[in-house]
Amino acid sequence: MQDILEAIMAAEGSDQPERELAGLAGLPVPATYRGVVVRAEDTRMFDGMATRDKDPRKALHLQEVPTPELGPGEALVAVMASAINYNTVWTSIFEPLPTFRFLQRYGRLSELTRRHDLPYHVVGSDAAGVVLRTGPGVTRWKAGDEVVAHCLSVELEDAAGHDDTMLDPQQRIWGFETNFGGLAELAVVKANQLMPKPRHLSWEEAASPGLVNSTAYRQLVSHHGANMKQGDVVLIWGASGGLGGYATQMALNGGAIPVCVVSSPEKAELCRSMGAELVIDRAAEGFRFWKDEETQDQDEWRRFGERIRELTGGEDPDVVFEHPGRETFGASVYVAKRGGTVVTCASTSGYQHQYDNRYLWMHLKRIVGSHFANYREAWEANRLVSLGRIHPTVSKTYPLEQTGQAAYEVHRNAHQGKVGVRCLAPTDGLGVRDRELRSRHQGAINRFRGH
Secondary structure, three states, X not given: OHHHHHHHHOOOOOOOHHHHHHHHXXXXXXXXXXXXXXXXXXXXXXXXXXXXXXOHHHHOEEEEEEOXXXXXXXXXXXXXEEEOOHHHHHHHHOOOOOOHHHHHHHHOOOOOHHHHOOOEEEOOOOXXXXXXXXXXXXXXXXXXXXXXXXXEEOOOOOHHHOOOHHHOOOOEEOOOOOOOOOOEXXXXXXXXXXXXXXXXXXXXXXHOOHHHHHHHHHHHOOOOOOOOOOOOEEEEEOOOEOOHHHHXXXXXXXXXXXXXXXXXXXXXXXXXXXXXXXXXXXXXXXXXXXOOOOOEOHHHHHHHHHHHHHHHOOOOOOEEEEOOOXXXXXXXXXXXXXXXXXXEOOOOOOOOOOOOOHHHHOOOOEEXXXXXXXXXXXXXXXXXXXXXXXXXXXXXXXXXXXXXXXXXXXXXXXXXXXXXXXXXXXXXXXXXXXXXXXXXXXXXXXXXXXX
């Protein structure tokens, strides 16, 4: 592994980094590598505990694992950096169920997929790195290519997936519903997960947008989501967070009017620094949408709607960008405009959503479910990053050895933007190839740093 890292590091400062990296094709593939795993033997360790008390640091382990053989259409990537997503947090606390059930189901599909059904699960759904090897049938990518990986793993053998790959019955999220994920020194991906690494970004910056940026793109921009247009009022929950930070940028870049909902003055200032003018600090303004565990407070829905209209000059949201779930969903349905859209991709505060259906059916609103993105959507989202239109939201990074701590911070919501993880990269700031483009966007790239 050290020889691989040295070959990649030789590209730093070189006027021909592609030539330096092409030499990776001649290096042997290590028999083992270090990966962050959860173990099947630990799946009951948090039984009886409240979700908030479950500690990812106790379940995530860094261990040496065998390097799997590549199958047709696959690529082996030397991972320079990755990032923490909520699916890694869910995996680490074994909620809503242990991911080993996903691996077992995938393992029954074929002889090739049986590799994934193991007593350990290498996690992680983001990666930036360099291609080491490609399997049979791969022609688009070669050893030495600098890449990022999106997390859609799909077999594409079923007709249902050929209009929208997210509808393929064998669609899975890499590193969550498959093994050999990105929080590791090496990762196995399907070649159609790969995209060009943005040349003006460092490894940890390039790794951070993948899952959340693509998710936000499908939710807001794609015709599979809200099909956002110029001038739309877009209510964004958690607007400075890992997902919301990209949604805010997407709205601004697309000519929409974001109304950013945050929970602290610091988060409000981050939104304003991105260019958002309409911000609600729900903690400072005391919004509480539940009277108790069983009863929502519709007076608070109304007060929240009035606050939005106060900011927008009397307009309700055309689009509500939903991901907290249980805590906010009733309010989201209520405040959306007549004929508006609530688009939801997650449920970080709980999966059981309750809302008053009168405000949906009588006002002709829509609820749209949105899950990650297809390859085209992920590619377009990555292109916006490469063009400097959308910027990474990395606030801090950890070495691979401290992945558990990184996941703990995300679980406790003690972070802003995205938390990065350096896998093979020894320090932050490596991997930048286009310094001129970077210099034009330096402030935006570093906006979340230190928060």
